[in-house]
Amino acid sequence: MTADDLLAGLDEQQRVAAEALLGPVCLLAGAGTGKTRAITHRIAYGVATGVYPPGRVMALTFTARAAGELRGRLRALGAGGVAARTFHAAALSQLNFFWPQVIGGTMPRLLDGKAKVIAHAADTLRLKLDTATLRDVAAEIEWRKTSRLSLDEYAVKGRPLPPALTAEKMVALQRGYEDLKDERRQIDFEDVLLAAAGMIEAEPRVAQQVREQYRFFVVDEYQDVSPLQHDLLQLWLGDRNDLCVVGDVSQTIYSFAGASPDYLLGFGSEFEDSVVVRLEQNYRSTPAIVAAANRLMRDRPGALSLHAATGRTGPTPAVTRHETDSSEARFVAGSIADEIASGVRPEDIAVLFRINVQSQALETALSDAGVPYVVRGATRFFEQREIKEALMLLRGATINTAIEPLFKTVSDVLRSIGWSQEPPETRGAVRDRWESLNALMNLAEQAPEGTSLKQFVDELFERQAGQHEPTMSAVTLATLHSAKGLEWDSVYLVGLAEGLVPISYAKDAAAVDEERRLLYVGITRARRLLSLSWSAAPQQGRSGQRSPSRFLAELG
Secondary structure, three states: OOHHHHHOOOOHHHHHHHHOOOOOEEEEEOOOOOHHHHHHHHHHHHHHOOOOOHHHEEEEEOOHHHHHHHHHHHHHOOOOOOEEEEHHHHHHHHHHHHHHHHOOOOOOEEOOOOHHHHHHHHHHOOOOOOHHHHHHHHHHHHHHHHOOOOHHHHHOOOOOOOOOOOHHHHHHHHHHHHHHHHHHOEEOHHHHHHHHHHHHHHOHHHHHHHHHHOOEEEEOOHHHOOHHHHHHHHHHHOOOOOEEEEEOHHHOOOHHHOOOOHHHHOHHHHOOOOEEEEEOEEOOOOHHHHHHHHHHHOOOOOOOOOEEOOOOOOOOOEEEEEOOHHHHHHHHHHHHHHHHHOOOOHHHEEEEEOOHHHHHHHHHHHHHOOOOEEEOOOOOHHHOHHHHHHHHHHHHHOOOOOOOOHHHHHHHHHHOOOOOOOOOOOOOHHHHHHHHHHHHHHHHHHOOOOOOHHHHHHHHHHHHHHOOOOOOOOEEEEEOHHHOOOOEEEEEEOOOEOEEOOEOOOOOHHHHHHHHHHHHHHHOOEEEEEEEEEEOOOOOOOOOOOOEOHHHHHHO
């Protein structure tokens, strides 16, 4: 694509962002305003005009899926040489390279998860902790490290703790966890960032090499940056200021993990002469859905006011009350079945909820209604047995010298392990397996004309590494947190009752505000239809009926 092609089709503000290639740039980008389009076209425009050598650009984001999507879009725009990674992946790559030179030997082994080491540390302290408490301790460790606090500094913070632990026991447990890691020569994900930052701070030679490699930085979802990530970014930059950040204060939903919107809000103060661009034209949702989102965030500090820019029409968001969680789930399943019968694709529908346990009633109701569904965050697509088998067979097929259309080769391979052009009549495991294999077939159908089998297989393995999963023909069940960055035609927000949204442990104003932002994220996932519902049934272990969420009154 030419430089002019890359600017064509951008709205006025997106174009301002794309042409601001040097110096500090801040894009305040509301939900559905085309922020990914703006930053990918900006990077590709910089490459096309010769301002950016592609190998010196680093695009940073927070999930492997988002990084994979960025890479795919940049490649399509002619900027395939640009690095698009998560903070952790970028830091880990640097550690792997510099550790043998600076410290010697191989880098310590990366922990898959903290729970087992925490449990071992608890045993040495004669503490019996359940799974939920182990998870809470892991979260506290992550918060302390991303906040760049020592154990002594953490001890005086007065953080709310699980009932089973006093402040002294929590500190002792974290100290035991760190000691065990050191003994076993292991590091966790936060240590990766800490070690990368420490190495750049302590070793001028490392700092020089890192800064010579990358000159231009773009950071997506900047409202989710933690103090540790912010400090590491500053070390990567050095005394330069070629940094573009993109974010939306109203979508700050990871404060519990150390994220702070202060860096986004204070960008203009931190970087003099920065260009600040506001993207407020919403291209995703109907005017009624945009209006509901604006009502929820009205007068909130830093909130953008969205303007519906599409000609989409749809019903006004409706609220329904139900007596039990089961009746709410059956209502939602019935509504979804009617939508599918009217021609809406299952993959264009999502049901969002606050906590994982809420999916159980929904799964039962959807199964009873014969509606296919996938639970986001359950077994990952590329970890399924049939997908691993298909990838191995497809890789083997690349050795074959016969030149055949991609569609035929892929379909022949998939047929050999049970795929067929028509789906099986019955639901259950057989249909689930078919849906997974069919998702691979759909990717082959969508591949650009002339794509070779090797190119297709290479892309599949790149997707696997980046957890960039294909779309399945099924309704998505997901928590509000895991829905961030996604969108659907129809969105059902369930369980909008006090104790769930806001969650029961959101006690102070800051925690309730985070719950408000979480609901805002859920609302802005919907393109055409938004359904809101709640059940009056008490939560397990509680008495009395639930009340509707306080946020529903604000939504009107």
